[in-house]
Amino acid sequence: MKGWTEFRGTSLLRAPVRRASGVAIGLAALLACLALLGAVAAGRGASGWTAGVARELTIVVRPRVDETGPTAAARAAEAAAGVEGVTEARALDRAEAEELLRPWVREADLADLPLPMLVVARLDPETPAGPLTLNRALAEAGLDAEVDDAGPWRAEAARAAVGVRALAIALALAALGALAALAWARAASAVVAMRHDLAVLQGLGAGPGRLRGLTLRAVLPFVAAAAAGGAAGGVALGALWKLLASGGQAASALPLAWGDLLLAPAAVAVAVLAAALSTARVLREVLGGPSAHG
Amino acid sequence: MPTTHARRAPPAASATVARLSGVRVKGAARRGILDLTMPRGSFHFLTGPSGAGKSRALETLALLRKPDEGCAVELFGIDPWAGDESGRAALRRRIGFAGRHDGLVDRLTTFQNAALPLALAGAPAEGRAHVVEMLDWLGLAPVAARAAGTLDRARRRALCVARALVAQPELILIDDPMDDLTPEVADRVLGLLSALGKGEAAVVMTGRDPAAARKAGATVLTLDGAG
Structure with a gap:
């Protein structure tokens, strides 16, 4: 055209x-x-x-009679941090523990309840430490502590x-x-x-x-x-x-x-x-x- | 009468422009069947009763329909149905056809409709002078800028004829133009077709007035209705 x-x-x-x-x-x-x-x-x-769920493990710590909760939690965090496959371990304070439990207890008043001491271990994404390894390390450190096995929930x-x-x-x-x-x-x-x-x-x-x-x-x-x-x-x-x-x-x-x-x-x-x-x-x-x- | 501009040399020059075989007509040498051959410089007029197959014969020659069973068509020495659609398109560009059903693009202007064959063929825009001349000669100049959809029946018919002739095709096929055209324009068209049929083109026209066609020098063939 x-x-x-x-x-x-x-x-x-x-x-x-x-x-x-x-x-x-x-x-x-x-x-x-x-x-x-x-x-x-x-x-x-x-x-x-x-990924967030897989990268973290929660450790429940029961203080011995001769130590305070924060002290036991600090020792547990130190022991967990030394385990291969854990990049960081941190004891939660009471407010953080309440926040963590909130989805399960909803509006319940947690102020008067005895809460367990909690430690959150951040795992190495490449070679994450398993619950058994962590439990063994905690027992060897003389702690009455247990890794919350959330494996089925994670799956x-x-x-x-x-x-x-x-x-x-x-x-x-x-x-x-x-x-x-x-x-x-x-x-x-x-x-x-x-x-x-x-x-x-x-x-x-x-x-x-x-x-x-x-x-x-x-x-x-x-x-x-x-x-x-x-x-x-x-x-x-x-x-x-x-x-x-x-x-x-x-x-x-x-x-x-x-x-x-x-x-x-x-x-x-x-x-x-x-x-x-x-x-x-x-x-x-x-x-x-x-x-x-x- | 419109002047002619230089025609491009046809891709395959052949003395016979078109051949239609297997058409049944009256008065054929071999009664009932005629092999209709259209050489350059010929003017055939097909007539016969309504439904005789005049329009069908023209549409077959224009490659707008496949030949009926037992009928064959050859254009410029080629069997068009042996090739592909591109080949048929190239052959259609060498044909000027004005059918009974006007094939106008209503949205386009009268000028654009008339110029379509030239524009589609990639002809240089200098051809517009020829379009203007053709429209003027057929009395369409005053409506050149109007949309074709707004034209009355007679003007639409005249525009179809203009479009069929404007590219100076080698095979001209005009289906029953006289009914709708004004007498003056009809006489002009017949005269032009007669002149073209004495030149390089092969002209085939259908209609119901064989006397006028004979007077214009056409070879009259009567189809018997079984075409």
Whole structure:
């Protein structure tokens, strides 16, 4: 069309643009984008808390009659710290112990209750010390102390983390799948709506490559723009979450990194790819056989 | 009458532009079956009752439908259905076709519709003068900037004819143009087709007035309805 000023700014093919279609693709892209960000954040959160659980052991210390609780706890921390596979051991004060027990006792007043002395041992992630090794070392130090064996609970937590990750990924894939299906359907109906003009151009000698190019140029910008709008909304909500939830419990449950927001274009890419594949397929069907000119 | 601009040399120059075989017509030497050969510089007029297959024959020649069982088509010495769609597209660019159902893009202007064959073929924009001349000659100049969708039936028909002729195709196929055109424009079109049929092109036209076609120098063939 080079040099033909009469065709400048004119598309030989124009997809019928319906606002409802654009809104639907935009909403699907927004949901897909949020699901994608949620999956990444949930995966990171699950990894964080399973790693945290695996990295720590709690030691319950019972003071002997001739020593105070803090003294016994300090000795236990010292003994535990000397064990290979323990990077750090620290005796908890009463406030910290109450905080640790709070999930189990909820609103109960702990001020008058005798609480055990607790020591938290941070383990080497590469070669973590086991409960048996620690118990032996504590006994050798003459302490009446015992490692709280949370092994079964840790395994359960790890399984739960795998479940959370799998669920989040499944939700993200389902949202992306719904977006792809919607983009596919809208692109297909746009091509069908253009079949008269396509038949005219075909009858005038436009080849398959030319028709494919014209059709893609008519359909994809609309799909891309709608999906980009939705993805931009997803980025904005992700950024809002990052800013507002920063440092809170919500942020630690779904820790989002700024870099995660770069995943948003994936939703646009999925929509555009689905629309392109749909366009090519339906175009083959529409132009499959020669049709009456007009 | 519109002037002609220099025609590009056809990719495969052949004395026979098109051949349609297996068409059943009245008065054929071998009764009932005719191998219709269209050399350069020929003007055929197909007539016959409604449903005789005149439009189908033209659409087959325009490569808009596959030949019916027992019928074969050859264009510029090539069997178009032996090749792929790209090859057929290249052949279609050498054909000017105006069917009974107008194949206009309603959204585009009259000028753009008329210029489509040239623009699609990558012809230089200098061809716009020829488009303007053709539109003027067919009385479409005043509506050149209007969307084709707003034109009345007669103008749409004239625009189809303009589009079929504007790229100076080697095979011109016009399906029953006279009904919808104004008498003045219809006479002009017949005169032009007659002139083109004496030149380098092969012209096939359908219609219901064989006398006028004979007067214009066309070879009249009557289809018997089994085409």
